[in-house]
């Protein structure tokens with residue numbers, strides 16, 4: 001700066017340029033090496049900052065009168081703020097903490113720069129329900145408080161840390177010091193939470209907290225696994241377990257299956273290793289098996305038997321559910337249309353339809369086509385549905401269900417009494433059957449459980465629903481349910497799900513023997529008159545063997 005001319009470029013400007021050249025070269029080289037750390041658009045936004053700077057320097061060099069460098073620098077800074085830092089992406093708009101996006105980016109940086117991190121994960125297992133009970137406002141304030149308590153503890157311990165929040169109800173506390181014994185932090189947090197006021201702890205108990213500590217990457221191999229781990233670890237912990245260490249979960253077969261699900265599903269589709277098994281449903285009134293439920297099975301060469309509880313939700317997430325769903329429909333229609341099924345004399349087959357299948361735009365056409373190809377009467381199929389979390393999905397679902405009902409199909413609400421099916425659905429859908437979930441049957445060993453079940457059955461009968469009770473495993477349960485007025489029983493007491501051939505044989509044998517037994521017994525007349533329900537005591541030997 002001179003008094004006369006103000007800001008001037010003296011002879012040392014050459015040095016400034018030389019240093020800039022070194023700085024820009026190192027910067028560009030570094031960015032080229034670490035291409036994977038940033039998403040493509042952000043990488044290009046940052047990289048073009050260097051290009052802009054070089055262009056501006058060149059222009060200004062040839063036209064020193066145009067003071068362009070400052071202008072271009074401002075442009076570059078603006079671009080970084082808009083494209084790279086994007087505050088709305090880095091900060092969660094509701095709770096004001098660092099966002100899930102920011103967590104993912106941070107973990108990518110840790111991964112690709114070869115660094116390590118210690119992470120304490122906290123996920124509320126039932127956050128969705130609690131949020132809808134408490135309302136967004138109270139819930140968010142509560143979460144901010146939870147994060148505040150953890151943050152304060154880290155500050156007191158002088159730990160450099162960041163807390164990220166994921167909207168489905170999870171916190172990720174990342175400690176920069178990879179060797180810090182984070183396992184000891186969870187009991188400290190728990191004791192701090194328990195010492196809060198009454199209001200705080202009443203919510204805390206409702207939220208079903210699950211903690212997990214992770215040393216990354218030592219315990220959880222790579223970035224993709226780490227992200228998946230953060231979502232799934234609570235499912236892999238025991239019901240009442242609050243705290244687990246990553247190694248306990250990572251080595252479990254269940255987690256290995258979860259992370260290799262995509263491979264397992266593709267392999268099963270390729271090798272056609274899906275099978276449909278059938279579980280008979282017993283009618284108390286007629287004393288025979290009048291229907292069955294189709295249940296899909298997958299046996300993988302490497303991981304063995306994988307339950308549908310695991311692979312159906314995974315297939316929904318990956319989009320493969322459409323292929324799997326088509327396969328289920330194809331196989332069940334082909335069975336119902338076959339002479340084998342006719343021989344069994346069963347009234348109908350129950351087929352599970354997942355939410356994503358019900359959202360499929362071409363579902364109706366597909367069903368019409370199958371119905372025609374296998375010559376299946378719609379009254380022979382009853383679809384089982386559960387609840388969806390999302391209102392706009394519920395609308396599409398309801399439209400599809402109504403259309404199928406018009407075509408002559410009937411519907412059951414599956415898993416009644418769990419978080420997935422509730423009374424609102426019973427009232428809003430054109431249902432014929434309610435399937436009471438096994439968990440309610442399991443509660444029958446307490447007086448409260450019996451009261452709930454008896455009243456549920458009573459209420460459903462009063463609104464003219466047919467009732468299937470699932471998961472019946474012993475005679476005591478069957479007798480109690482019979483006296484409560486249940487219509488149909490499904491459970492291991494009668495039979496586990498069987499392969500197609502086993503199933504047909506089972507039904508044929510049982511119907512022969514039932515007829516024979518019926519004709520020779522007095523109570524057959526009583527049961528026809530409806531004064532005495534048939535008891536499974538009198539079941540033929542062939543059925544008892546399979547239990």
Ligand code: C2E
Pocket residue numbers: 279294295296307308309312328352353354384414415438470471472473490491492493497
């Ligand atoms: P769900 O539809 O409620 O099926 C009943 C489940 O309870 C079946 O488990 C059946 O094997 C089991 N079960 C029946 N009786 C008893 C019993 O007495 N004791 C015990 N412990 N269990 C019993 P599975 O086959 O493992 O199926 C689990 C869930 O996976 C099903 O629950 C259903 O939601 C889903 N799923 C199965 N097959 C299909 C399918 O083809 N499509 C769709 N979308 N979902 C399916």
Ligand code: MG
Pocket residue numbers: 293352384414
């Ligand atoms: Mg079902």
Ligand code: MG
Pocket residue numbers: 414415435437438470
């Ligand atoms: Mg069920």
